[in-house]
Amino acid sequence: MATISEQERKRIQRYCIYPKIAGAALAMAFVLPFLIIPFEMIDDIVFHHEGFQETGMMTALALTAIELVIFCYCALAPRFGMRGKQWKEMQHRLVVEQTEKDRSAQIAGVIGTQAAARLLKNSDNETARNLGGAAEVAAAVGAVATAADVLAESFANAKAMAEACGVPIPRAKKWIVALVALPLAIVCGAYIPQLAQGNIKMQQNAAAAAEQIAIARKALEPACEYVSADDPYERYQDYGYHVRGYLHDGDSDTQKTYTYLDFDNKGTLKEVSYIAEIDPDASLEDNLARIELDLDELSSVVQTVDVKTVSPELLAPQKLPEEFRQAFLNGSLYERISIRTSDDLIKTYYSFDTEPEDEFDEYTHPSIRITLVGKTS
Incomplete structure (x- = not known):
């Protein structure tokens, strides 16, 4: 077995x-x-954290760049080293066969596919753009396959040299584990503070919302037959919570009249609605008279709800405008009405919701609705 120097032995093992x-x-x-995706999904779905975590994303991208640098070095070092004078001399001395395929056709194919993909993706034709996307994937697969082939050839040449001179082939397991485990641990470490902060923020929002909902519920309960409210502790909802106060529950022949308070996820009141059902068997005049009395009573109760609001005007007394009253009295049970007003603080919608006469049946519940929406700055 041929004798080699310590430097040559180490070079063979490195390669x-x-x-x-x-x-x-x-x-x-x-x-x-792609590791960013599950962390962002957990952050968004579980902890309802708004926005994208730049720290985690930048950490993952930085580690990706480092991995690419390591790949380039470890892929190119053996290739250039095996073309060097020292390796060639050792090859001739040990009489070891080395292979080096011509991959110019493969590389040209990958480059050509990438160029075609870019041209297709710039096309106005949707089918061509889809083909461009497929070509990009094909080019990426081709590039990876070529790289894998080069690495396999480099390893085969180094292994042949090691076997020829009796150099033990070292195991790369610890290096591979480090390349896999360390970046994963770093990315996880980058996201853990955000996930913890998201959990804290969610709990704070839930507590703030629960406090405001409790205030609203307590204010409505004395005057309303029934009050229902979402529980932020039971189910956190990033889109907000609702409190409903029924002046008339409607269990019997009485039509329902209720208010609907819409809070955001931090407990700020952003929308108020008043809904009063119409009695199809009563006249429009009688319905309007009853509803106006109910709205006065319900509106006076809502005024006492001392919660944070987008605009204080949401809790102001509400009455049906004369334009709506006349349209309702001069219309019919089957004609819808919709009127919108707006000022600097709120938008107000007045509507009569019903069905056309040919679709009106016992399951139809016509109602008059007032909806106030606060404007956010």
């Missing part, structure tokens, strides 16, 4: 390890950007 390290680094360079 045996480098291709495996390069393969692991390339794989992680693909995995790390």
Whole structure:
């Protein structure tokens, strides 16, 4: 068995390890950007944290760049080293066969596919753009396959040299584990503070919302037959919560009249609605008279709800405008009405919701609705 120097032995061992390290680094360079997705999903779905976490994203991208640098070094070092004078001399001295395929056709194919993909994606034709996307994927697969082939060839050449001179081939397991585990741990570490902050923020929002909802419920209960409210502690809702106060529950022949308070996820009142059902068997005049009395009573109760609001005008007394009253009295049970007003603080919608006569049946519940929506700055 031929004798080699310590420097040559170490070079052979490095060239045996480098291709495996390069393969692991390339794989992680693909995995790390996608690792952002599950963390962002957890942050959004579980903790309802708004926005995108830049720290985690930038950490993952930085680690991806590092993995690519490692891949390039570990892939190119054996290639250039095996073309060097020292390796060639050792190859001739040990009489070891080395292979080096011509991959110019593969590389040209990948470059050509990428160029075609860019042209297709700039097309005005949707089918061509879809083909461009498929071509991009094909080019990426081709590039990875070519890289894997180069790494396999480098390892085979280094292994042949090691076997010829009796150099043990070192295991690359610890390096591969480090390339995989360390970036994963760093990305997890970057996201843990955000997830913890998201949980704290969610609990704070739930507590603030629960406090305001409790105030609203307490104010409505003395005057309303029935009050229902969402519980932020039972189910956190990033879109907000609702409190309903029924002046008339409508269990018997009495039509329902109720208010609907809409809070955001932090407990700020952003919308107030008043809904009063119409009695189809009564005249329009009688319905309007009853509803106006109910609205006065319900509106006076809502005024006492001392909660945070987008605009204090949401809690102001409400009456049906004369334009709406006349349209209702001069219309019919089957004609819808919709009137909108707006000022600097709120938008107000007055509507009569019903069905056309040919669709009106016992399941139809016509109602008059007033909806006040606060304007956010």
